[in-house]
Amino acid sequence: xxxxxxxxxxxxYPDTAQPRRGTRGCIVDAAxxxxxxxxxxxxxxDDIATxxxxxxxxxxxxxxxxxxxxxxxxxxxxxxxxxxLRASVVDLEGPAAIEALVTELLVQVQAHPxxxxxxxxxxxxxxxxxxxxxxxVREESMAVFADVVRATxxxxxxxxxxxxxxxxxxxxxLEWLAFQPHxxxxxxxxxxxxxxxxxx
Amino acid sequence: xxxxxxxxxxxxYPDTAQPRRGTRGCIVDAAxxxxxxxxxxxxxxDDIATxxxxxxxxxxxxxxxxxxxxxxxxxxxxxxxxxxLRASVVDLEGPAAIEALVTELLVQVQAHPxxxxxxxxxxxxxxxxxxxxxxxVREESMAVFADVVRATxxxxxxxxxxxxxxxxxxxxxLEWLAFQPHxxxxxxxxxxxxxxxxxx
DNA sequence: GTCTATACGTCGATAGAC
DNA sequence: GTCTATCGACGTATAGAC
Numbered sequence: 480x481x482x483x484x485x486x487x488x489x490x491x492y493p494d495t496a497q498p499r500r501g502t503r504g505c506i507v508d509a510a511x512x513x514x515x516x517x518x519x520x521x522x523x524x525d526d527i528a529t530x531x532x533x534x535x536x537x538x539x540x541x542x543x544x545x546x547x548x549x550x551x552x553x554x555x556x557x558x559x560x561x562x563x564l565r566a567s568v569v570d571l572e573g574p575a576a577i578e579a580l581v582t583e584l585l586v587q588v589q590a591h592p593x594x595x596x597x598x599x600x601x602x603x604x605x606x607x608x609x610x611x612x613x614x615x616v617r618e619e620s621m622a623v624f625a626d627v628v629r630a631t632x633x634x635x636x637x638x639x640x641x642x643x644x645x646x647x648x649x650x651x652x653l654e655w656l657a658f659q660p661h662x663x664x665x666x667x668x669x670x671x672x673x674x675x676x677x678x679x
Numbered sequence: 680x681x682x683x684x685x686x687x688x689x690x691x692y693p694d695t696a697q698p699r700r701g702t703r704g705c706i707v708d709a710a711x712x713x714x715x716x717x718x719x720x721x722x723x724x725d726d727i728a729t730x731x732x733x734x735x736x737x738x739x740x741x742x743x744x745x746x747x748x749x750x751x752x753x754x755x756x757x758x759x760x761x762x763x764l765r766a767s768v769v770d771l772e773g774p775a776a777i778e779a780l781v782t783e784l785l786v787q788v789q790a791h792p793x794x795x796x797x798x799x800x801x802x803x804x805x806x807x808x809x810x811x812x813x814x815x816v817r818e819e820s821m822a823v824f825a826d827v828v829r830a831t832x833x834x835x836x837x838x839x840x841x842x843x844x845x846x847x848x849x850x851x852x853l854e855w856l857a858f859q860p861h862x863x864x865x866x867x868x869x870x871x872x873x874x875x876x877x878x879x
Numbered sequence: 880g881t882c883t884a885t886a887c888g889t890c891g892a893t894a895g896a897c
Numbered sequence: 898g899t900c901t902a903t904c905g906a907c908g909t910a911t912a913g914a915c
Contacts, residue, residue: 515804516804517804518807519718519720520719524908524909525909533882536880536883539909596803596804599799600803603857604716604718604796605716607717617858636869639859639870639871642855643848643870643871644847644874645850646847646851646854647843647847648843650845650846650850651842654821655842659839666836670842673832675875702899724892725891733900734901735891736894736898736900737898737899737900739893744891
């Protein structure tokens with residue numbers, strides 16, 4: 480016994496999910512969703528192909544390898560996240576900037592929950608091929624937080640404080656999405672801000 | 680090309696690593712370390728057997744299946760973590776209890792970094808066999824934090840605040856171990872406490 | 880540019896000797 | 898209780914038709 484078979488199929492991911500989407504886009508979307516839920520190795524290229532509504536060959540034609548597909552998924556997500564974080568703090572300083580950063584990270588987590596799960600799942604691993612790609616997420620996103628911390632609290636350690644802020648927001652956000660999705664976004668935002676900015 | 684082969688072997692894990700350790704103990708130790716670094720599916724039973732210094736058959740004799748082995752790894756870690764957290768707050772109240780919780784979680788992360796990575800990597804996944812086991816970690820450990828939050832800040836949301844505190848401590852701790860291991864533990868503790876308990 | 884069919888390797892799990 | 902040898906299933910990647 481000890482049935483260890485992984486429930487194989489996967490619901491369909493029709494081309495019409497997003498209006499007029501290229502093959503590459505469909506594949507990337509399906510890959511993020513599946514990998515976020517089951518992990519990289521547990522997700523077969525067959526599964527991704529089925530979910531994206533394309534043939535396996537098309538994935539290899541467009542991305543070359545399973546690893547390359549995953550790296551493409553990551554850099555796409557990183558660019559989006561970092562740009563959003565940076566944009567949220569222009570012309571802002573002090574606690575207002577911190578507040579904006581926390582709020583924007585929560586917005587991003589809500590908008591792209593699969594990517595958020597995926598980042599959390601992979602970012603502290605050291606023995607993987609795409610280690611380099613994923614550390615860029617960490618470095619770039621953390622850097623935005625660290626810059627703001629430096630300007631807001633000169634006496635605090637920038638990188639460790641950034642990690643604490645990032646961790647508080649991300650984990651609270653995922654707790655919300657994964658286990659308390661019925662809660663309004665404002666509750667989560669309030670709880671995080673009360674924790675890291677109690678003076679406001 | 681696109682060499683996607685996973686570097687297979689793994690350093691030895693001699694029986695003498697811990698003085699007088701049973702077969703089961705060796706297997707569990709090797710499994711946590713490997714799975715924390717490469718993930719569950721990317722870690723083969725062969726790898727675990729080699730690293731533990733036993734034959735693959737012995738793993739199946741002792742645990743029955745790969746999944747069962749992983750669940751055993753998890754519950755062992757959970758019990759240890761929850762017990763340590765609960766023990767750290769007896770006879771403590773208010774900010775002192777929060778401080779003790781943060782400190783103890785950092786101690787546990789430092790003492791068992793592999794298990795910490797593993798928890799972070801798996802806790803927000805929903806499509807896995809051991810989902811039930813790992814959610815126990817989350818629920819039990821979060822509950823300790825939530826209880827203290829309830830007693831300390833009656834006006835804050837217990838579960839979301841607990842998630843924020845847990846996340847801040849865990850992510851800062853892992854940032855430290857994975858990317859800034861040279862820093863003294865006191866720095867990390869100070870940074871987290873300054874973030875979540877600035878008034879003290 | 881996308882599909883089908885298939886080669887080749889690897890992995891989880893079992894059987895049976897010791 | 899631990900080992901070695903082996904089976905069957907599945908997964909990545911490629912070749913070639915359309």
